[in-house]
Amino acid sequence: MQVITIVFLLLAASVWFLTAFFAVEVTAGLRPLPAVELLPALIPDAVIVVPARNEAAVIGETVTMLTKAKSEKMKLLVVADNCSDQTAELARLAGAEVIERNDPERRGKGYALAFAVEALRSAPPSVLLVVDADCTIDGTSLEHLAAAAFASNRPCQSVNLLRALPEGSPMVQISSFAFMLKNLVRQRGLQRLSGRIHLTGTGMAIPFGLLPFTALASASIVEDLSLGLDLAQQGFPPRLVVDALVLSSPASQNDTLVQRRRWEGGFLATSLRRGPKLAFDGVRSCDYRTLLAGIDLMVPPLTLLILVNVAILTFAFVMALFGLSLAPLAFGLLSLAFAACAITLAWYREGRALLDASVLLRVPQYLVWKIPLYLSLGRRGAPKEWLRTRR
Numbered sequence: 001m002q003v004i005t006i007v008f009l010l011l012a013a014s015v016w017f018l019t020a021f022f023a024v025e026v027t028a029g030l031r032p033l034p035a036v037e038l039l040p041a042l043i044p045d046a047v048i049v050v051p052a053r054n055e056a057a058v059i060g061e062t063v064t065m066l067t068k069a070k071s072e073k074m075k076l077l078v079v080a081d082n083c084s085d086q087t088a089e090l091a092r093l094a095g096a097e098v099i100e101r102n103d104p105e106r107r108g109k110g111y112a113l114a115f116a117v118e119a120l121r122s123a124p125p126s127v128l129l130v131v132d133a134d135c136t137i138d139g140t141s142l143e144h145l146a147a148a149a150f151a152s153n154r155p156c157q158s159v160n161l162l163r164a165l166p167e168g169s170p171m172v173q174i175s176s177f178a179f180m181l182k183n184l185v186r187q188r189g190l191q192r193l194s195g196r197i198h199l200t201g202t203g204m205a206i207p208f209g210l211l212p213f214t215a216l217a218s219a220s221i222v223e224d225l226s227l228g229l230d231l232a233q234q235g236f237p238p239r240l241v242v243d244a245l246v247l248s249s250p251a252s253q254n255d256t257l258v259q260r261r262r263w264e265g266g267f268l269a270t271s272l273r274r275g276p277k278l279a280f281d282g283v284r285s286c287d288y289r290t291l292l293a294g295i296d297l298m299v300p301p302l303t304l305l306i307l308v309n310v311a312i313l314t315f316a317f318v319m320a321l322f323g324l325s326l327a328p329l330a331f332g333l334l335s336l337a338f339a340a341c342a343i344t345l346a347w348y349r350e351g352r353a354l355l356d357a358s359v360l361l362r363v364p365q366y367l368v369w370k371i372p373l374y375l376s377l378g379r380r381g382a383p384k385e386w387l388r389t390r391r
Contacts, residue, residue, distance in 0.1 A: 005325040012312045012328060016335045018299050019309055025296060026181065026342040029189030030349050033242045036148065043073055043143050044126035044150040046205070050078045050096070051112035055133040056085040062133050063094035069139040074146070075125070081112040109201070110223035114216035117208075124208045126150055132202035134248050141203070141244035148241045149205035155231050158203030158244030159184055164353040169253045170362040171369055175260065176250050177347065177355040178302050185346045186296075187240050194292040196237030199228035203246030210236055222266035229274060232293070260370070264301045265377045271297050302343075303370045309336050310367075 048066055052059055059078065066076050078096045080088035082104055091098045101115045113130065120128075127146045131137055141158055149156040160183045162176040187197045201224035210231060216223075228238045251259055279294025281287075299305065313336060316328035347355060 005319070005328065008315070008319065008328055009331070012316075012331070015305075015308050015312060016331055018295070019305060019335045019339050021295050022186075022299050022302075022305060023338045023342040025186050025189035025193060025299075026346050027189070028192045029185040029187065030345055031188075033188050033191060033240065035243050036144070036241075038140070038144055038147060038243070042147040042151050043071060044146055045073045046127040046129050046142075046146040047075045047077050047116075047120060047125040048129040048131055048142070049113065049116045050076070050091075050131055050133050051081055051109050051116075052078055052083070052087050052091070052133040053081045053107070053112070054083050054085045055087050056090055058134050059087050060090045060094045062131075062135070063091050063096040065136055066131065067095050069137065069142055071139065071143055074129070074142065077116060077120070079112045079116050081109075081115070082107050108223065110216050110227075113223075117211050117216060120208070126208060128206050128208050128211065130202060130204040130206070131246065132248070135202045135246050136248075137203055137244070137246045141246065144241055144243040145203065145205035148239070148244075149207050152239060153207050153210075154236050155199060155204065155206045155210065155228065155238040156241045156244075157187070157197055157199050157205075157228075157238050158241055158246045159187075160200040160203050160246050160248075162250045162354070163247050165250050166356065168250060170359045171253050171366055172250050172256055173355045173359050174363060174366045175256050177351045180351055180354055181302065181343070181346055185350060188242070190293070190296050191240045194289040194296065195239075196232055196289070196293055197228075197240045199224045199231075199238050202248070203244060205241075206231075207236075210234070222263065222270055225267065225270055229270075229278075229297075237293075260301075261373055261376065264304070264373070267301065268304075268377065271300070303367055304374055306336075306339070307367055307371070307374070309339070 048070060050059075050062065050066070055062075063076065063078065070076060076096045078088070078091040078098045080091065080098055080100045082102060083100070088098050088100050099115065099119050101112060103111065117128070127149045129142060129145060137158070145156050145158055162179050165172060165176065168176070183200055191197050204224070216227070231238060250256065275294055275298035277294070278297055279291050282289070282291025282294055300308070309332065313329070313332035316332045320326050320329045347360075
């Protein structure tokens with residue numbers, strides 16, 4: 001029986017360790033990062049790139065919004081990527097410069113960004129800004145992003161959140177809260193612990209001179225995450241700009257599952273491939289910041305992390321019923337309690353507008369709701385291409 005207990009503890013220890021790191025990271029991110037004063041003299045020339053594939057429903061409004069928000073030093077470029085609708089025409093009518101790309105065999109945001117970079121190579125801007133076609137961002141945020149990237153010569157990421165939707169379904173509200181926990185609280189915590197963060201795809205600013213060092217042209221479904229990791233490996237770790245905010249609307253309940261399958265599937269594949277190596281590189285170079293960044297990358301998505309903890313706790317409870325050691329049960333309870341306390345504090349500090357208190361009772365239902373997603377990922381792996389949701 002002691003052998004069974006020891007084996008189980010060894011198997012569960014990695015999950016408990018990652019859960020403890022998650023809780024520490026969330027706790028570290030509860031306190032806001034200091035804002036940086038914007039100096040107009042530091043605002044560089046920049047190009048705002050909007051990758052768009054069949055975005056006719058929103059592209060006109062997005063171009064109008066960005067045209068009003070951008071400064072005189074900024075230009076706007078829409079990449080109509082493999083479009084079969086009127087995206088290009090509507091973007092031009094709204095006042096944007098448009099380049100069109102047609103390559104059905106190579107689709108994805110990474111290819112669209114690479115196409116834009118090549119088009120700008122003859123007259124390169126100081127900074128490339130990336131804003132998705134379904135997002136909104138104000139002028140101050142654009143200026144803070146561009147200035148931060150220019151001054152630091154590092155890729156910079158705005159706070160990327162979903163709009164609060166009080167009338168949304170409980171599943172959508174919980175998903176929006178989890179999105180905020182990852183893109184705001186954990187990003188702030190990761191910045192404090194490791195001095196770097198992850199790029200999240202929209203509301204990004206990258207010094208143009210850094211782009212040749214990376215392989216943009218990729219079909220990766222998490223090209224933003226890979227881009228940030230590649231840049232960090234080259235010595236240019238992304239940083240969070242808390243003065244900049246980019247917003248998008250949450251998807252419907254069914255489309256939320258589609259989005260999560262794409263993101264979480266791609267994240268898990270990248271995490272397994274690059275997380276352990278990054279942590280090992282940190283140990284080998286005696287660089288604790290790289291080590292912590294590697295551990296962060298190995299933390300699974302929140303729902304999966306909780307489900308695995310619940311499974312371990314259930315097995316530990318069964319072991320205790322059969323008279324085996326109570327140690328696994330105690331460790332399991334402690335692990336979940338630690339994570340629950342950190343999540344509750346994050347909800348109280350940052351999440352009450354996104355997640356109504358009455359919906360907290362539906363969290364167990366949300367966990368069950370996502371189990372088929374993880375079973376599908378286990379059977380079929382991560383999606384191989386972008387899974388588009390309705391606009």
